Amino acid sequence: MLHYPESFDGIGVVDQADWKHPKRVVFQPKKFDDYDIDVKIECCGVCGSDIHTASGHWGDIPKPVVVGHEIIGTVVRKGPKCGPEIEIGDRVGVGAQCYSCLTCDRCKHNNEPYCENLVLTYGYSYADGYNSKGGYASHVRVHEHFVVPIPENIPSELAGPLLCGGITVFSPLIRNGCGPGKKVGILGIGGIGHMGLIFAKALGAEVYAISRTSSKKEDAFKLGADHFIATKEEPDWAEKYYDTLDLVVVCAGSLKDVDFERLPKIMQVGGRIVSISVPEKTEQIVLKPFGLMGVSISNSHLGSLKEIKQLLKLVSEKNLKIWIETVPISEANVNKVFERMEKGDVRYRFVLTDYDKEFN
Structure with missing residues (x-):
């Protein structure tokens, strides 16, 4: 060999x-x-x-x-x-x-x-x-x-x-103003989403963990979440959190189960929904344009080398x-x-x- x-x-x-x-x-x-x-x-x-x-x-x-x-x-x-x-x-x-x-x-x-x-x-x-x-x-x-x-x-x-995983969620956080005074949601509490909770909290935001069920609720609070939304268990979640969030980063591996009809309702005017999900090539999502009035939705790729160095500095200084x-x-x-x-x-x-x- x-x-x-x-x-x-x-x-x-x-x-x-x-x-x-x-x-x-x-x-x-x-x-x-x-x-x-x-x-x-x-x-x-x-x-x-x-x-x-x-x-x-x-x-x-x-x-x-x-x-x-x-x-x-x-x-x-x-x-x-x-x-x-x-x-x-x-x-x-x-x-x-x-x-x-x-x-x-x-x-x-x-x-x-x-x-x-x-x-x-x-x-x-x-x-x-x-x-x-x-x-x-x-x-x-x-x-x-x-x-x-x-x-x-x-x-x-x-x-x-x-x-x-870390930089993929960190980049949309810092590019969209995550910090003190902001209410930030992390949708999908998995490999990337759990890091999103840690980083959003470290950046000073009020953090909302969003998941389908409450099975990860205890973990979410340990990771830094201030609030937890279980979308399959709280029928009125969109009404309860209406006009609340400045930013949501979608970290779900697939977008099929993300309710893009109701999710914009919990955003403030000018709020941003940013997906980092790259699912199977055949997957498609359906959006109703009227529901997006005042809210933007986009997709984020990887982070830059400058942002990677920023992330490593944050993790090092705060011992995350x-x-x-x-x-x-x-x-x-x-x-x-x-x-x-x-x-x-x-x-x-x-x-x-x-x-x-x-x-x-």
Whole structure:
């Protein structure tokens, strides 16, 4: 078997029909460019996007499909044109984006995730046709711009999920004025939603947890919620909370069960409903325009590198702790994690660990 740097080891989907049983694979990394950095991976969070991609919900991807974009590790190689901000031996993170042009107006204004030429950390093609590979692997190779130092007081297993799930909810919070004096709802209390509650509270907002049932009510209050709305158990919830919220971030994995006819009623005039959900390609939602009068609804992508650094600073300074379950990486354990993720059986984020033992 070839070893780094000629090839990387990973655990990837080799058969879409049997996606829950990934296999050990050896794959070639992308060509090493002048601004690239290689990271030897220590751990990686498990994101809902991993499931959508591995299962083919978002379309077919060249095999092997190596997912994972909540990566923490150590810099082991840097290109000759890389700057001094990142040095060999540094502990760093890599999130869901590994490349953009960095020259367009969007990139220049800290909107790299909205660049026409973005490449996501796995399952996306570079200009030369190479299909990106993610963090269920021994190493990852990315452009230096998308590598971020991790503050010393944030443990690696708690830092990983911040780099996709965490920043995906943090970005719409700060872009839409979450802070003191604001009433902010987090709809969907799962892997991303639970982080939304923590961050919205840390930013100083009055926080409303919104879920279908009260099964996560106790957790929501522990995570920082000031109020809890169970939409399936409170028939009059839209009337009770009429004209209340400034912002709602929709963190549900699917939008099929979100009542977009009643949800706008609880918004103040000028309120914003922002979805971060990217469900199956076939899913559609129905909106009645009259119900949106005075309220805007939009979709948010990933956060920028500037926002990731803001989030890490907030987590570090306030010593915020997300809720995770660690699992040593292996073929068998990735299979178990995939099966449990599909069932929603996690409180609230898996993190794959023990990379040295698996990849030696």
